[in-house]
Amino acid sequence: MLYFDAVVLVMHKPMAPGTRVLYLGAASGTIVSHFSDIVGPTGVVYAVEFSHRSGRDLVNMAKKRTNVIPIIEDARHPARYGMLVGTVDVIFSDVAQPDQARILALNASYFLKNGGHFVISIKANCIGSTVPAEAVFASEVKKLQAEQFKPAELVTLEPFERDHACVVGGYRMPKKID
Numbered sequence: 001m002l003y004f005d006a007v008v009l010v011m012h013k014p015m016a017p018g019t020r021v022l023y024l025g026a027a028s029g030t031i032v033s034h035f036s037d038i039v040g041p042t043g044v045v046y047a048v049e050f051s052h053r054s055g056r057d058l059v060n061m062a063k064k065r066t067n068v069i070p071i072i073e074d075a076r077h078p079a080r081y082g083m084l085v086g087t088v089d090v091i092f093s094d095v096a097q098p099d100q101a102r103i104l105a106l107n108a109s110y111f112l113k114n115g116g117h118f119v120i121s122i123k124a125n126c127i128g129s130t131v132p133a134e135a136v137f138a139s140e141v142k143k144l145q146a147e148q149f150k151p152a153e154l155v156t157l158e159p160f161e162r163d164h165a166c167v168v169g170g171y172r173m174p175k176k177i178d
C-alpha cells in the first residue's frame, strides 16, 4: 500500500459525500484528487499550497474537478484566503512544518465548524530529529489539546512509512450532559 492509500483510509473516517474539506499542504494534488472523489459533487475541497511549482499541477488538476478550489498561498496566513473558503467540516493538514500544530489551529479558528474534525499528518523528523518518534507524537498531541482539539485516535503508518503518524479527532466538541 502506498502512503496516500494509507492516508485516504484514515481520512475516510470523518469524510462522506457532501463533506467540506480544507486541505493544508496540497502539493500537486494527488491526495486532494482522492478526497475530491470521496466528497463528490455536493462536497468541496479547498486545497492550500504555497509552492508555485506544485501549485501549477494542483491548478491543472482542479480544472477537471469542479469540487476542488486550488489556493496558492501560505497556510500561516489564513486571512489571505478567507474570502475563498467557507466554513468547513474537516481540516486535513500535511504541511510537514515544525509549527504545523499552530498552523492547523490558526486555520481551524477561521474555518472549522464547532464539532468539526481534523486529521494531521505528523512526520517525526520534520518536527524534531533528536527525540524518538513517539515523544514527538505525544508532544504534538499535547499542543493540539491546548488549542481546543480533542485527539481521538493516533494511527501510525507503519510498515508503509517510518516515524509517521496521523492523528484524527474533533474540534470544540460539545460538552456531554450527564
Ligand SMILES: C[S@@+](CC[C@H](N)C(=O)[O-])C[C@H]1O[C@@H](n2cnc3c(N)ncnc32)[C@H](O)[C@@H]1O
Pocket (backbone or CB within 6 Å): 004, 024, 025, 026, 027, 028, 029, 030, 031, 032, 048, 049, 050, 051, 054, 073, 074, 075, 076, 094, 095, 096, 097
Ligand atoms: C508532505 S508534503 C504534502 C504532500 C501531499 N499531502 C500529498 O501527499 O499529495 C507538504 C506540502 O506542504 C507544502 N507546505 C509547507 N508549508 C506550507 C505552508 N506554510 N503553506 C502552504 N503549503 C505549505 C509544501 O510545499 C509541500 O507541498
